[in-house]
Amino acid sequence: MCGIAGRIVGGNGVLGRNLVDLMDAQEHRGADSTGFAIYGPIRDNGYVLRGMGFDKTKIDSDLADFENVLRDNGSDYLNNPDILTDENAHYCFRMEISDPKELIAWVHDADMLSDRIEVQSCGRSLEIIKDIGGASAVADKHNVRDMVGTHGLGHARLATESSVLPNASHPFWARPFSDVAIVHNGQITDYFTWRKKLERKGYRFLTGNDSELIAVWVSDQMKSGLTMQQALTNSISSIDGVFTYMIANTDGIGFAKDRFAMKPLVVMDRKGDLAMATEEQAVRRIFEDEGEVTNYDGPSMTALWGVGNRSIAA
Amino acid sequence: MSEYIIDVGKRHIKEINEEIQEAAKQGKEIHVVNTLSRHNLGVGLPAGAKLTFEGSVGYYCGGLNVGANIEIERNAGWACGEGMSKGHITIGGYCGMSCGAAMMGGTIHVKGDAGPRCGVAMKGGTIVVEGKIGYQSGFMAHSGRIIALGGAGASCADALWEGEVWVAGEVESLGVDVNVLEPTSEEVAEVDAILDPLGLTDSSRNWRKMVSGQRLWYFESREASAWLMI
Incomplete structure (x- = not known):
């Protein structure tokens, strides 16, 4: 059990503070480690x-x-x-x-x-902050609450498949492509099969965490020239296991869910001001009042959310 | 009798549930406000208790209910009414994954749609969904009845043990080992008797009743492919 979150700041929210709130609300889903992917101002x-x-x-x-x-x-x-x-x-x-x-x-x-x-992230915009401990501890240590940006991801880890090590925390960077990060809730059951295949193609794995596979797998898809939407769709038939994962780049956030529909994702979208999380109660930390909530509960689902007027599907 | 208001907010869930239990013991009608979609609200409520939740609740609301009447104004998270044996739960909006999981008795009434695996492993009781039931609803149910008035998602009634899934409307696809039956007029009358007090009877419905094909009751190696769910 892990908890994931995403946030696209459309209004006056502070990205860092919002992501910490989203993860603090889900700390019971895993406090082995916590991580954040923050998309700040883009450098030239x-x-x-x-x-x-x-x-x-x-x-x-x-x-x-x-x-x-x-x-x-x-x-x-x-x-x-x-x-x-x-x-x-x-x-x-x-x-x-x-x-x-x-x-x-x-x-x-x-x-x-x-x-x-x-190196755990490399970006014109992206910064990945991850460490062992719960949301508050990691946020305090790395001063995450004050970080500004347009959008980002969060992750709370309950280590089920591999050791609790600081570098085995999420998010994972889709090395070597700058500004691409993933967070994952679930287990990848054909991890070793895929890892061997990708290592033969020359990819390096730096941890024993099954979720790292998604980052490497996505890199391989990007190398083949596929769009994020194509990669998300392909992953559902290609990767075995239970997963809801989110992937982000400078243009926005996408997600995919496995065929067995085991892991939830709840989204509140207020005209492009978005909060997404494993649990509704986390989203309610951002939007306290009752509002339209979308539960991405069905099997084999994908979605993409762009930042502002940036198009993510292109 | 006036309502007893309980404010949830950010208080510890144990403190809230103790307050609910105490008020229920005193026979008060309870109105729970400011729920913020929190988990585990109103678990293990006693027979005769009467509760309403303002707004939406999180996971396991009304779980282990032994006879309370619970009304949730909007949405419920995962496993609403899990393991309940008696009583009545009404969900005004959407009911998340595994609604009524392993329930043994009582009734859950969902006014909106229900998520995946509605009634998973249920062992008795009734779930009435006015909208559509999600993917793989009725999965491995042992007994009881799911009644969906607005269709069903893919893999409907997957691997039913016993129990029944009734659907009016479109069924996206059937699960493994399902027999689809035309219900008899006596059986329809029985279902209408459940729907009547909820104000949901409609004689024009085209019912499909799904039951176990009983092939999965015993493992047959030559039918192993049937065990591959996806």
Whole structure:
């Protein structure tokens, strides 16, 4: 059991605060870890990176090696990386970098260090914040409530298929494509079959979390040139298991649900001001008054919601 | 008798339910407001209790009911009336997944549509849905009756054990191992007797009654494909 949420801010909502509220209301669905994907103002060039290193005693050597990889790929830090440490062994970072010569090549090289330091999001707009602990704890540590943006995702994890590790938290970035993130509620039952297939195609898996498969699988679909709608539709017949997952890019949010219709999604849409969550009571934290609620309860469903006047299907 | 108002808001659910139980014990008519779609409201209510919920409720509302009369103004979340054995629950709007799951008796009346697996594993009682029942409704029901007046979603009456699913209107598709029967006039009269007090009788309905084909009662390896639900 996990809880997921999405939010497209059409009115005066504060994205970070709203996503924390949505996840706080669903903390009983899983408090092993919590994560957020925040789509902030879009840069014309350069990327913002979020991620973590696994041994805080080795920050200096990790960052030196990471910087070498950046420079080899024609990129550099735009300012000093922000590093966050606490009592845990891992540390978290936020960096702003200039455009590498080739994004895919740089991600490939950077992932060679992923046993020490792992990039968890790369975007002109997207930032993924994830950590062990409940919604409030993660929000306090990473100052999520004050983050602004147009839309985003949230996830509360109850680890059922793999270990509770900070990097096995959601959302997952669909590496190496910038600005694509997924959150998943459910279990993928053909995880190992798919993982082997995708690894043979050259994709890397950084965790043992079955949900990471969806991110990698979506990357593969994007590489084949499919639209988000096509990828969502394909996933229902291609991936086995129970799932309701959401995928976001800079244009908006989409979702797909498995053939057995096991995991819920509740949406309140007020003229493009949207709140979506596993449970209605979470959505009611955003829209307290009674209103039109859509339950995406049926089997094999998909939907797409664009941000403002951006079209997501194109 | 005046209504006893209980405000839900952000209070702990245990505190709210204790207040509901105490008021029910004193024979008060209870009106629950500011529900915010919270879960587990009014679980395990005693016989004779009378409750109304303003707005929408979350999961498991009215679960384990042993004879209370519960009215929900708008929507209910998952498993409304789960495991109830007696009493009456009315849902004014949409009733989420697994409405009346494993219920043993009593009546659930949904004025809107019902979600997937309505009446899953029910062992008795009646569910009346004025709208459409969702995907795989009646899944593995052991006994009891589901009556849908506005059609049924895909995989209707899937893997019924016993029990009946009655549908007036379109059925998107049948589940595994379903026999569709034309009900006799005596059987229709029996269903009309359930609908009559709810003001829902209509002699022009074209009923389909779905029961178990009984093939899944015993596993036959040569029929293994029938066990693949999807």
